[in-house]
Amino acid sequence: MYPxxxxxxxxxxxxxxxxSPEAIDRIAALADRLAESHAGLVARFLDLELGCARVxxxxxxxxxxxxxxxFIAQCQVHVRNAEVAHKQEKEFFLxxxxxxxxxxxxxxxxxxxxxxxxxxxxxxxxxxLADAERRRHEMxxxxxxxxxxxxxxxxxxxxxxAERLAREAxxxxxxxxxxEQLILAENAAERAAAARxxxxxxxxxxxxxxxxxxxxxxxxxxxxxxxxxxxxxxxYVTLNVGAxxxxxxxxxxRDIPGLRVFRAExxxxxxxx
Numbered sequence: 705m706y707p708x709x710x711x712x713x714x715x716x717x718x719x720x721x722x723x724s725p726e727a728i729d730r731i732a733a734l735a736d737r738l739a740e741s742h743a744g745l746v747a748r749f750l751d752l753e754l755g756c757a758r759v760x761x762x763x764x765x766x767x768x769x770x771x772x773x774x775f776i777a778q779c780q781v782h783v784r785n786a787e788v789a790h791k792q793e794k795e796f797f798l799x800x801x802x803x804x805x806x807x808x809x810x811x812x813x814x815x816x817x818x819x820x821x822x823x824x825x826x827x828x829x830x831x832x833l834a835d836a837e838r839r840r841h842e843m844x845x846x847x848x849x850x851x852x853x854x855x856x857x858x859x860x861x862x863x864x865x866a867e868r869l870a871r872e873a874x875x876x877x878x879x880x881x882x883x884e885q886l887i888l889a890e891n892a893a894e895r896a897a898a899a900r901x902x903x904x905x906x907x908x909x910x911x912x913x914x915x916x917x918x919x920x921x922x923x924x925x926x927x928x929x930x931x932x933x934x935x936x937x938x939x940y941v942t943l944n945v946g947a948x949x950x951x952x953x954x955x956x957x958r959d960i961p962g963l964r965v966f967r968a969e970x971x972x973x974x975x976x977x
């Protein structure tokens with residue numbers, strides 16, 4: 705018996721694991737088989753580890769040095785034997801892993817290829833919606849600018865009339881008319897401010913929403929391609945691709961010699977789990 709749990713003992717699933725009971729059973733069975741098949745190997749590891757603790761410290765004689773030399777050689781041979789056993793045990797799992805990868809990747813790749821024209825059709829429809837939304841937004845922006853000018857002119861006109869009536873007022877009726885003009889001026893100024901805010905609102909990205917929570921939208925970002933590396937400034941040559949994209953997207957750099965900076969579009973789809 706080992707004085708402490710064997711490193712090949714049944715593994716205990718960690719908190720929050722999502723392994724199925726069948727998977728846990730298979731892993732436990734594997735741990736049991738390894739522990740049984742390589743019990744002698746593990747026992748020898750423990751013996752050698754205990755032997756390490758018995759090595760003299762410091763080594764003070766030729767006899768001890770010779771014994772320690774033999775002991776280290778024994779440890780090295782045992783490690784090599786364990787590595788051979790490790791390789792033999794793992795060979796099956798490496799082949800099984802490649803088989804599992806091929807099984808799923810083949811099907812995922814085939815579906816990905818089949819989806820290419822479907823995504824292209826959805827993006828074309830999304831582009832149509834986006835164009836219509838851009839036209840609607842542009843019309844609303846222009847209407848807002850017109851309203852800003854009209855309301856501002858009204859505010860100025862009513863303000864001027866209020867000031868004139870207030871100067872020339874000779875009765876309560878005149879002062880009441882001046883107050884009314886002042887209220888009209890304030891109302892027109894408020895409309896101008898609201899129209900100015902409305903005209904400045906940026907267009908929202910067009911989104912297509914599915915019946916079950918999925919959302920499709922077109923993502924736009926600036927990217928680049930190398931046209932002539934010899935013309936690229938040294939400070940950009942030494943940067944990595946991520947840093948160059950950061951300069952393009954965050955710093956607004958658009959003109960870099962040797963590079964073609966352009967805006968790329970891609971359809972993104974977010975679905976529920």
